[in-house]
Amino acid sequence: METRRRQPVRDSARRNPGRLAVSDSPRRNNLSSQKRTIQKNSFFDGDLKNDSFMAVIQDFLKGQFGSLLERVWFLVRSSIIIFIINPCVRIRESVKADNKKRLNLEGFEKIRKHRANYILFLFIGLLLLIGLVVMFSLSPQRANSLNIAKGTNYDDYYFFWRHLTYIVIGLLFFFGMKAIPLNWIFSRSSQIFVFSLILCVVLAGLAMFNLPPVICENGACRWFGFSGFSFQQAEFLKIGAILLLSTFLGAQASKGKINSYKETILPAGVIIIAVLLVVAGFQKDLGTATTIIIAIAFQFVIAGMKSDKRVPVGLVVLAGVVLLIVFEPHRISRILTFSKGDCSNILTESGKDQYHICNAKLAIGSGGILGLGIGNSVQSAGYLPETINDSIFAVMGEMFGFVGLVGILAIYFGLIYQLLKVISRMENPASRLFVAGVTGWITSQTVINVAAMVGLFPLKGITIPLISYGGTSLVVILGVLGIVFNISNYTSFKQVEDFKEEIYENTSNRRRVGRSRGARSSSF
Numbered sequence: 001m002e003t004r005r006r007q008p009v010r011d012s013a014r015r016n017p018g019r020l021a022v023s024d025s026p027r028r029n030n031l032s033s034q035k036r037t038i039q040k041n042s043f044f045d046g047d048l049k050n051d052s053f054m055a056v057i058q059d060f061l062k063g064q065f066g067s068l069l070e071r072v073w074f075l076v077r078s079s080i081i082i083f084i085i086n087p088c089v090r091i092r093e094s095v096k097a098d099n100k101k102r103l104n105l106e107g108f109e110k111i112r113k114h115r116a117n118y119i120l121f122l123f124i125g126l127l128l129l130i131g132l133v134v135m136f137s138l139s140p141q142r143a144n145s146l147n148i149a150k151g152t153n154y155d156d157y158y159f160f161w162r163h164l165t166y167i168v169i170g171l172l173f174f175f176g177m178k179a180i181p182l183n184w185i186f187s188r189s190s191q192i193f194v195f196s197l198i199l200c201v202v203l204a205g206l207a208m209f210n211l212p213p214v215i216c217e218n219g220a221c222r223w224f225g226f227s228g229f230s231f232q233q234a235e236f237l238k239i240g241a242i243l244l245l246s247t248f249l250g251a252q253a254s255k256g257k258i259n260s261y262k263e264t265i266l267p268a269g270v271i272i273i274a275v276l277l278v279v280a281g282f283q284k285d286l287g288t289a290t291t292i293i294i295a296i297a298f299q300f301v302i303a304g305m306k307s308d309k310r311v312p313v314g315l316v317v318l319a320g321v322v323l324l325i326v327f328e329p330h331r332i333s334r335i336l337t338f339s340k341g342d343c344s345n346i347l348t349e350s351g352k353d354q355y356h357i358c359n360a361k362l363a364i365g366s367g368g369i370l371g372l373g374i375g376n377s378v379q380s381a382g383y384l385p386e387t388i389n390d391s392i393f394a395v396m397g398e399m400f401g402f403v404g405l406v407g408i409l410a411i412y413f414g415l416i417y418q419l420l421k422v423i424s425r426m427e428n429p430a431s432r433l434f435v436a437g438v439t440g441w442i443t444s445q446t447v448i449n450v451a452a453m454v455g456l457f458p459l460k461g462i463t464i465p466l467i468s469y470g471g472t473s474l475v476v477i478l479g480v481l482g483i484v485f486n487i488s489n490y491t492s493f494k495q496v497e498d499f500k501e502e503i504y505e506n507t508s509n510r511r512r513v514g515r516s517r518g519a520r521s522s523s524f
């Protein structure tokens with residue numbers, strides 16, 4: 001009798017078709033999602049690994065793509081992939097690979113939420129309040145000066161209400177960034193940087209042909225304008241660069257590769273060069289580029305880059321800045337004006353370049369020890385240029401005097417000190433380096449503005465943070481500080497234990513640093 005061999009059942013689902021549908025559905029869904037991903041990314045599929053731009057040029061010259069329009073489209077698409085997409089993909093893959101090891105690395109322990117640093121918010125609120133008071137005082141004079149000089153019809157408090165509107169928008173961004181999960185923000189660092197960089201390139205391209213909605217002032221095209229509102233794209237590029245480098249350098253520092261030229265310094269150098277070319281080259285905004293470079297340099301220092309690596313990198317960046325100055329005559333003129341320092345002939349043709357800085361120093365000197373009082377500024381009545389923007393520190397010196405300026409600088413020092421405290425208490429590399437970049441940004445912008453107003457630094461057109469009238473700058477800085485405020489919600493278990501030892505001595509503060517109801521974990 002012939003025996004029939006029983007076929008082995010490979011899985012239990014063959015005996016139960018219903019179970020097969022349930023057990024295989026996740027796999028089937030994964031396969032379908034992968035197919036959808038491939039179809040979605042078919043624009044870049046197969047080209048991400050091609051880094052040879054010369055090969056692309058050869059294919060373009062061979063004319064294998066039909067019409068001239070298709071060949072040009074192929075060249076543009078390949079250039080975007082090689083010079084923008086590929087570097088960002090490499091950085092993102094490096095960060096993703098590091099995320100898998102995050103629990104085994106120092107500084108990536110499980111982080112829990114506690115009460116944020118409200119002293120930081122207090123200093124921010126004080127600076128915003130000072131800016132509102134000063135703007136309320138300067139708005140009528142600014143409106144009258146522009147109405148007489150340019151024939152406009154501004155209301156007396158037009159600039160005050162507009163500044164208040166920007167503060168409200170900025171606070172909405174502040175609390176919005178406070179509520180967004182940090183994982184979501186840091187995981188999209190490359191997309192934010194690439195998007196802001198592309199917008200800057202688009203701005204430069206439109207400016208070459210003087211096309212709307214680009215706004216140009218004094219030979220510099222730095223703004224997009226829509227329905228009475230404008231924004232400076234370089235401010236968003238600051239966020240993108242600081243956010244991308246904080247994520248990338250944090251991952252490299254955790255792997256002990258922060259001093260590697262090939263894996264860390266060169267990729268970061270590409271980002272720095274791109275920022276310099278777009279901001280200082282195309283948009284002719286060396287002041288903003290300087291603040292970005294200082295912020296990035298502070299990130300490298302906090303990340304642990306050795307001095308023997310910092311010196312050559314710093315020399316290369318300095319050489320690039322010198323070249324950007326040499327090829328722009330107006331920058332050389334500002335340096336020569338700063339070196340002269342002679343205010344005796346500011347009303348003559350030869351001394352017109354000294355007019356701004358001399359009136360700024362005159363305003364500060366006129367304030368004396370206690371100042372002339374709010375609303376009694378003389379220089380703001382048409383003598384001092386940019387009274388509500390770049391020169392507002394000089395006007396505050398005239399109104400509040402030396403004592404008032406010392407008090408305002410003390411508030412800035414308190415703000416920077418609180419930022420440094422957040423850095424020292426945050427063990428996560430990405431979060432710590434982001435706060436370091438923001439600290440370098442605000443510190444450099446404050447120091448450069450104050451130094452320029454007292455004659456210690458050439459005029460750069462940089463506003464003083466949180467006080468000056470400036471829509472984009474104010475909104476962006478408040479949004480960035482909202483992320484810092486969000487980061488201050490988190491600290492490592494070790495630091496919390498250190499706090500608890502102090503809490504047991506003073507139980508009245510126990511609730512302040514204890515875990516709040518509904519607290520959630522975060523990796524940043």
